[in-house]
Amino acid sequence: MATLLRKIGLIRLHDRDTEDPKHHQGSLKGSKGSQKSNKLCQTANESNILSTPEIKARKLDQNAKDRDKEKEKEKASKDASKERQQPQQTGGGGNKSTGASSVPAAAPAPHRQHCSQVRTRRLMKELQEIRRLGDNFITVELVEDNLYDWNVKLHQVDKDSALWQDMKETSTDFILLNVTFPDNFPFSPPFMRVLTPRLENGYVLDGGAICMELLTPRGWSSAYTVEAVMRQFAASLVKGQGRICRKAGKSKKAFSRKEAEATFKSLVKTHEKYGWVSPPVSDG
Template identity: 65%
Template sequence: MATLLRKIGLIRLHNRDTEDPKHHHHHHHHRGSSQQGSSSLRGKSHPKSKPQGSSPSKESHCSSSASPARHKPPKQQPPAPQPQAAPEEKKGPPAGSKEAPSGGKAVPPSRQAHCTQVRTRRLMKELQDIARLSDRFISVELVDESLFDWNVKLHQVDKDSVLWQDMKETSTEYILLNLTFPDNFPFAPPFMRVLSPRLENGYVLDGGAICMELLTPRGWSSAYTVEAVMRQFAASLVKGQGRICRKAGKSKKSFSRKEAEATFKSLVKTHEKYGWVTPPVSDG
């Protein structure tokens, strides 16, 4: 799945070149053809350029109405590296370069290195921002010290929800998710799945896969932060009447990544064919 997403992501990155001058401003100077395309976008401050013919009605679907960017101004990475990030920056690229061959064919090495650097810088900043959250909404642990593989603990959902009741009654302190970030993050979405506890409904499907449009290449915007995505996820869990599964046999069976990837792949296919019908997430 990761390689599939990466491929989709890479193709998308190429599209972005000609369509969104903000993402790769250093490219569009060379392309006469892109001048016309990009100039029309320049007036719009909104980072979500949605080239793939998505209809305006998309706003009524599952990811968009609470544009996660409202929590923070859109995070387009500034080109200058943050000074605090410098010491650990060295750790990042080797981890990324191991994966390079799988998607490397379509992308020149210099571009690959640039992607890794953008991803590294962006994720360092997000980690710092999450550590500073005053409401301790989520916390993050790196898996095997990889900057690109996070276990995220969601500590809070709406206190009036049955899910919060369930968490209290079962002494579940947090909902644990795993997020992996592809080479071309933030221009492609992370792959996200629930690890524990076993949930039912709440748009959580087999293997812990999550039915949220903004986690798909088409619904994703590079301005979304992990914090914003997690707030959206917490809201959609409650909206979809998510519950902690207490059926003895079922709740013991743990979610698996393979199953989650397969489920996510098929749900994206279905939704791209029939549209996203999950309800909009309100500002509430």
């Protein structure tokens, strides 16, 4: 019996000695050993799970879905790139030799189209009416067939004036003026200047600029016609005691548009400050 017990004891000792010492160490060390054991278990479990046919098929299906998503992203990116390049490629009139392209110009706004039509109709009507005049007060010639750029010949002023006498003595048949019409005419005034002969006084300033309130945005009315403006100008020449310049050298110097525009801007600024009265001598 004792021999049997000893054998049983030896078997138990043998079983205890053959157990994994690391397993006992992990249980003794607590959480640290437990974490390592869990990690090894998770790895083993994943390996076992992925080895099954069903999960392999599921993983292949997921990979296929991922590839489809990548293709969709690439396609969307290409479509967006084409949309960004399309305005440049469709711009007509591009320079093929250099690869440059031009974007088509934007269509004019409706109100601009309307103003252009109003200006054209108004000037055509006025031109016809001036040509019907029988008193030969003024005549009009288009500058290079431009309806918006007129050369106007003023043939008559007050026959009792010194200016009319000067015109007779110098064989001057007319006073030539240039009239240009802005895009928004008749809602804005035309720009008018004297070309020939060179005049003194009569509200004619440097460059042939004309000092008349009705030629400014403040004094202008869309009801004014070119004929009415020319009659007002003829009256202001006489009122301002305008004369034909006969001074040696100075009389042959031609008026210039650039000088006229600068002078007109200056006089408008002066009159906006002081009103349409005689400004101080210091301001010209």
